[in-house]
Amino acid sequence: MNDYAFCVPTDIRFGRGQIECLDKEIGKYGRKVLLVYGGGSIKKTGLYDKVYEVLKDHEIYELPGIEPNPKITSVRKGVEICKEKGIDVILAVGGGSVIDASKHIACGTFYDGDPWDMVLDRSLVTKALPVFTVLTICATGSEMNPGAVISNEMTKEKLEINHPLLYPTLSVCDPTYLFTLPASQTAAGTADIISHIFEQYFQPNDGAYLTDRFSEAALKTCFKYGPIAMKEPDNYEARSNLMWCSSIALNHLLTFGKGGGWSVHPMEHELSAFYDITHGVGLAILTPAWMRYILNDDTKKRFAMYAKNVWDVIEEDDLKAAVKGIELTEGFFKSLGLPSRLSDVGIDDSRLAEMAAEAVRTSTLKTRAYVKLDASDVEQIYRNCLY
Amino acid sequence: MNDYAFCVPTDIRFGRGQIECLDKEIGKYGRKVLLVYGGGSIKKTGLYDKVYEVLKDHEIYELPGIEPNPKITSVRKGVEICKEKGIDVILAVGGGSVIDASKHIACGTFYDGDPWDMVLDRSLVTKALPVFTVLTICATGSEMNPGAVISNEMTKEKLEINHPLLYPTLSVCDPTYLFTLPASQTAAGTADIISHIFEQYFQPNDGAYLTDRFSEAALKTCFKYGPIAMKEPDNYEARSNLMWCSSIALNHLLTFGKGGGWSVHPMEHELSAFYDITHGVGLAILTPAWMRYILNDDTKKRFAMYAKNVWDVIEEDDLKAAVKGIELTEGFFKSLGLPSRLSDVGIDDSRLAEMAAEAVRTSTLKTRAYVKLDASDVEQIYRNCLY
Numbered sequence: 001m002n003d004y005a006f007c008v009p010t011d012i013r014f015g016r017g018q019i020e021c022l023d024k025e026i027g028k029y030g031r032k033v034l035l036v037y038g039g040g041s042i043k044k045t046g047l048y049d050k051v052y053e054v055l056k057d058h059e060i061y062e063l064p065g066i067e068p069n070p071k072i073t074s075v076r077k078g079v080e081i082c083k084e085k086g087i088d089v090i091l092a093v094g095g096g097s098v099i100d101a102s103k104h105i106a107c108g109t110f111y112d113g114d115p116w117d118m119v120l121d122r123s124l125v126t127k128a129l130p131v132f133t134v135l136t137i138c139a140t141g142s143e144m145n146p147g148a149v150i151s152n153e154m155t156k157e158k159l160e161i162n163h164p165l166l167y168p169t170l171s172v173c174d175p176t177y178l179f180t181l182p183a184s185q186t187a188a189g190t191a192d193i194i195s196h197i198f199e200q201y202f203q204p205n206d207g208a209y210l211t212d213r214f215s216e217a218a219l220k221t222c223f224k225y226g227p228i229a230m231k232e233p234d235n236y237e238a239r240s241n242l243m244w245c246s247s248i249a250l251n252h253l254l255t256f257g258k259g260g261g262w263s264v265h266p267m268e269h270e271l272s273a274f275y276d277i278t279h280g281v282g283l284a285i286l287t288p289a290w291m292r293y294i295l296n297d298d299t300k301k302r303f304a305m306y307a308k309n310v311w312d313v314i315e316e317d318d319l320k321a322a323v324k325g326i327e328l329t330e331g332f333f334k335s336l337g338l339p340s341r342l343s344d345v346g347i348d349d350s351r352l353a354e355m356a357a358e359a360v361r362t363s364t365l366k367t368r369a370y371v372k373l374d375a376s377d378v379e380q381i382y383r384n385c386l387y
Numbered sequence: 388m389n390d391y392a393f394c395v396p397t398d399i400r401f402g403r404g405q406i407e408c409l410d411k412e413i414g415k416y417g418r419k420v421l422l423v424y425g426g427g428s429i430k431k432t433g434l435y436d437k438v439y440e441v442l443k444d445h446e447i448y449e450l451p452g453i454e455p456n457p458k459i460t461s462v463r464k465g466v467e468i469c470k471e472k473g474i475d476v477i478l479a480v481g482g483g484s485v486i487d488a489s490k491h492i493a494c495g496t497f498y499d500g501d502p503w504d505m506v507l508d509r510s511l512v513t514k515a516l517p518v519f520t521v522l523t524i525c526a527t528g529s530e531m532n533p534g535a536v537i538s539n540e541m542t543k544e545k546l547e548i549n550h551p552l553l554y555p556t557l558s559v560c561d562p563t564y565l566f567t568l569p570a571s572q573t574a575a576g577t578a579d580i581i582s583h584i585f586e587q588y589f590q591p592n593d594g595a596y597l598t599d600r601f602s603e604a605a606l607k608t609c610f611k612y613g614p615i616a617m618k619e620p621d622n623y624e625a626r627s628n629l630m631w632c633s634s635i636a637l638n639h640l641l642t643f644g645k646g647g648g649w650s651v652h653p654m655e656h657e658l659s660a661f662y663d664i665t666h667g668v669g670l671a672i673l674t675p676a677w678m679r680y681i682l683n684d685d686t687k688k689r690f691a692m693y694a695k696n697v698w699d700v701i702e703e704d705d706l707k708a709a710v711k712g713i714e715l716t717e718g719f720f721k722s723l724g725l726p727s728r729l730s731d732v733g734i735d736d737s738r739l740a741e742m743a744a745e746a747v748r749t750s751t752l753k754t755r756a757y758v759k760l761d762a763s764d765v766e767q768i769y770r771n772c773l774y
Binding site: 001002003004005006007008009010011012013014015016018175207208209210211213214216217218220221224225236237240241244245248253256257 | 388389390391392393394395396397398399400401402403405562594595596597598600601603604605607608611612623624627628631632635640643644
């Protein structure tokens with residue numbers, strides 16, 4: 001088991017009606033709130049009105065229109081409002097994109113230069129406004145971690161900023177807010193959660209036994225409840241387990257004692273940076289291709305362990321068990337109605353080499369991934385799931 | 388899944404040599420440190436000298452001699468030192484007893500009356516000194532939770548004080564410090580961890596799927612590594628997994644979405660309050676007797692789930708699977724060399740009724756336990772494991 005520092009101070013308020021706590025809890029930090037949200041679905045569901053009702057004694061400013069794969073231009077707008085209005089607290093109502101943008105605004109407010117600088121050099125993060133979140137899509141885990149992924153439409157970069165000051169102060173996780181999610185978003189979100197778990201599970205350290213068992217528990221939760229949540233959108237048990245699983249999947253619990261660099265996320269970030277596709281969809285396409293590419297005599301034991309412990313595969317031979325586990329994974333994504341080829345989402349072979357080079361350049365794929373990959377490997381993985 | 392609030396701000400520094408961080412981290416809060424420890428084993432192992440080496444620029448006062456089942460008299464002594472010397476930080480070096488006493492001292496320092504009052508009325512906790520811990524026995528999970536169990540030798544009470552202000556600020560969890568633990572303490576500590584998991588797992592809520600799978604993962608960890616740690620005291624993989632498991636077992640993760648009152652701990656607290664026996668030993672004796680007593684048509688499904696998921700029991704009939712799971716649990720405790728009858732630890736039937744009445748009076752056994760128990764039930768459970 002590797003050495004590890006673990007400290008997750010976010011206050012999670014989980015369950016029905018937890019939003020009521022916001023008046024009191026936000027009040028501890030001040031009166032001026034920047035409400036950050038996305039395309040306006042919160043107006044249709046009534047959540048927007050609920051926020052105003054709960055925060056009736058606060059002074060609310062707004063930053064609407066945060067896009068999926070949130071852009072640095074939105075962050076710049078938010079920083080401007082915070083500086084100009086003397087905002088005390090940022091309230092992110094939405095999914096990972098809205099929360100990520102809010103985190104970046106929170107630290108950008110205390111930096112004099114362009115916020116994009118902080119993505120390139122995290123030492124520029126020295127202070128941040130408190131960020132409260134109300135989660136409406138479970139996928140990224142951003143509600144309980146210190147990371148934010150921001151896209152730069154000018155440079156075609158999609159990069160992460162990560163700093164302990166960026167843990168949300170408090171996150172309202174009310175599973176009933178997921179009842180109105182379209183099936184396609186439930187599917188993509190589930191794929192994102194699963195990929196987060198894989199990134200941490202498929203690492204060389206075998207001594208972190210408890211962590212590996214936790215990852216398997218989280219994977220079983222996704223495989224059990226993903227399909228149920230799609231068929232029965234208001235199934236509380238399914239929504240609540242997926243919601244908590246999304247936070248768990250990326251709050252460092254599943255990498256405790258393990259570590260290592262990620263593989264599929266950096267490869268996918270290029271797809272959404274270049275083609276603006278849904279992150280979870282890109283992950284679902286790439287994951288089986290990546291698994292098959294890295295399956296070898298060194299990795300087969302871990303893949304077999306996955307197949308046996310998560311899918312109850314009964315098969316003595318590790319390689320055969322591993323292949324079966326990968327097939328089951330691929331079949332699961334397909335059963336959620338997710339695309340399985342890059343061509344399904346409008347990506348052709350014209351920019352594969354460019355994206356592969358970028359994926360390697362902006363990540364630790366070549367130095368710290370489970371199986372180290374260079375640009376030619378990444379390009380081949382892209383190619384293997386092209387048509 | 389029940390509603391739940393989850394916030395665990397303790398900074399865990401896990402791994403070899405993490406103690407080096409204390410100079411810098413404690414330094415953030417001040418220079419005057421109260422070093423709290425137990426019977427002096429830390430002097431034999433060299434840890435005591437190491438603390439002085441790391442904290443050479445600090446002003447250290449000492450409260451040695453914290454007993455197992457820490458007593459309110461020790462807490463009073465600590466509070467006196469803190470008030471008199473203007474202590475900035477408490478450093479607990481030891482196991483649960485030392486940490487629990489330190490937490491109580493931390494809040495007692497800001498209370499004018501007798502610290503025992505705070506055990507009876509937690510609203511008296513309004514402020515607390517930061518508590519740092521260096522863990523030398525893994526069992527109670529006190530290093531990552533806000534609880535402390537304190538005994539009053541005058542009133543024969545053993546009660547818990549629990550308050551969010553009592554989370555340790557930072558805990559150094561270095562598995563190599565467990566290498567010198569005697570096998571008997573490893574066994575008792577493992578029994579304590581297992582019992583913490585059982586108290587949370589055996590609750591009526593079936594919708595907290597992820598939490599139940601996490602509990603099973605933690606139980607498997609104890610059953611796998613407990614015996615290894617006893618046979619090979621310096622097995623890092625075994626010690627590190629048990630150490631992290633002890634924190635996880637009682638940091639609220641395994642009760643997320645479940646809740647409910649505990650059963651075996653309140654029954655055991657009377658044994659150690661009346662007879663000063665080792666807590667983990669008492670738990671190992673009582674647990675199988677409690678399981679058999681509450682096994683019925685309502686509970687058999689959960690016991691069968693435990694047997695199947697943790698022990699890989701293959702048995703269609705739930706009742707038969709449940710019985711098998713209980714037998715395996717009992718056999719496990721015996722395999723660790725733990726006593727299995729109260730008479731083995733010098734307890735006869737003379738005070739069973741009195742202890743049973745106290746157990747019910749000072750807990751939620753009768754109102755919130757998985758299977759509600761009154762004093763006659765508790766007395767019968769004691770009696771069933773007497774000889």
